[in-house]
Amino acid sequence: MNAPNENLVTHDDLLVISGRAYRSRLLVGTGKYKDFAATRAAIDASGAEIVTVAIRRTNIGQNPNEPSLLDHLPASHFTLLPNTAGCYSADDAVRTLRLARELLDGQTLVKLEVLGDPQTLFPNVRETIHAAETLVKDGFEVMVYTSDDPIIARELEAVGCVAIMPLASLIGSGMGILNPWNLRLIIEQAKVPVLVDAGVGTASDAAVAMELGCAGVLMNTAIALAEHPVLMAGAMKKAVEAGREAYRAGRMPRKLYAAAPSSPTSGLIA
Amino acid sequence: MLSIVLNGSCCRCADQATVADLIRELALEGERVAVERNGEIVPRSRHGETRLADGDRIEVVRAVGGG
Numbered sequence: 642m643n644a645p646n647e648n649l650v651t652h653d654d655l656l657v658i659s660g661r662a663y664r665s666r667l668l669v670g671t672g673k674y675k676d677f678a679a680t681r682a683a684i685d686a687s688g689a690e691i692v693t694v695a696i697r698r699t700n701i702g703q704n705p706n707e708p709s710l711l712d713h714l715p716a717s718h719f720t721l722l723p724n725t726a727g728c729y730s731a732d733d734a735v736r737t738l739r740l741a742r743e744l745l746d747g748q749t750l751v752k753l754e755v756l757g758d759p760q761t762l763f764p765n766v767r768e769t770i771h772a773a774e775t776l777v778k779d780g781f782e783v784m785v786y787t788s789d790d791p792i793i794a795r796e797l798e799a800v801g802c803v804a805i806m807p808l809a810s811l812i813g814s815g816m817g818i819l820n821p822w823n824l825r826l827i828i829e830q831a832k833v834p835v836l837v838d839a840g841v842g843t844a845s846d847a848a849v850a851m852e853l854g855c856a857g858v859l860m861n862t863a864i865a866l867a868e869h870p871v872l873m874a875g876a877m878k879k880a881v882e883a884g885r886e887a888y889r890a891g892r893m894p895r896k897l898y899a900a901a902p903s904s905p906t907s908g909l910i911a
Numbered sequence: 912m913l914s915i916v917l918n919g920s921c922c923r924c925a926d927q928a929t930v931a932d933l934i935r936e937l938a939l940e941g942e943r944v945a946v947e948r949n950g951e952i953v954p955r956s957r958h959g960e961t962r963l964a965d966g967d968r969i970e971v972v973r974a975v976g977g978g
Contacts (some may be wrong), residue, residue: 670976670977670978671976671977671978672976672977672978673976673978674976677976678978692976693977693978694974695974695976695977695978696945696972696973696974696975697972698918698919698970698971699918699939699944699972699973701917701920702973709943709973709977710974711943711973711974721974724977724978726977726978727977729976736947736950739947739952740947740970740972741945741974742946742952743945743952743954743955744943744972744974745974747957812978818967860978861977861978862978874969882941902968
């Protein structure tokens with residue numbers, strides 16, 4: 642018998658991305674909420690430290706006193722992760738992130754996402770790799786959304802991306818993890834953190850992702866479109882933590898049947 | 912008057928106007944925005960000295976909710 646490993650239980654299990662450490666392994670988006678107060682309440686309940694934001698044109702000629710998302714998500718409290726959702730070419734994604742870097746005072750940690758189809762929002766991996774090369778050369782630290790193809794994941798890592806973020810299923814679908822085997826292949830080979838991004842529908846999906854060995858999970862719709870986003874945000878926080886602990890604990894082997902009951906076989910009264 | 916394309920729409924502004932003038936006119940002074948002029952970032956520190964030219968394509972962006 643091994644002595645209980647106190648260290649395993651008590652030591653800080655931090656998520657390290659590009660040399661920076663985070664306590665929370667749950668990353669959340671800020672879209673689809675009814676207002677900024679609801680956004681903030683859900684994010685607080687999720688415990689997320691990294692939150693994604695989109696970059697869009699200002700509404701010219703509209704109410705100049707319109708509240709701003711950044712007023713509700715101060716950079717002192719959160720790591721704002723600008724993403725390129727909605728971009729369909731490498732050029733648009735690179736332009737968007739250069740604007741984001743200017744907007745966020747030189748921040749270089751970004752989420753790259755180049756889509757290939759407006760109906761499914763499936764990523765265009767060729768444009769994604771092209772954009773990643775340009776961004777890495779330009780000094781960005783790129784967390785990259787991609788398909789669950791292990792070869793593409795390896796190429797994105799070779800290009801210099803700091804985190805690989807394969808989909809579990811299509812963005813906004815809530816279909817959960819459709820190909821755990823591919824995710825395992827990606828996780829096994831990667832030297833950088835692998836985070837599931839997109840497709841999580843409910844807490845068990847997040848737990849499964851973490852049990853597979855993902856370093857984290859990024860989600861938006863699963864929380865924002867739950868009937869009670871704050872409650873779901875708390876559920877996701879616990880699911881990510883539980884999944885992570887189960888992964889670190891090392892699960893028992895699966896057997897069709899064990900013929901090894903949990904209670905003693907001797908001393909029975911009959 | 913100069914004729915520019917601002918966030919995809921045609922727009923007129925004064926001769927000699929700078930990016931800082933444009934931001935002021937849009938009532939975005941003090942707001943967190945980023946500006947691109949003809950595909951190149953105009954850093955905040957240079958808004959005051961960067962003059963607009965006829966035909967410029969200007970993008971003014973901000974952060975919004977997204978996943």
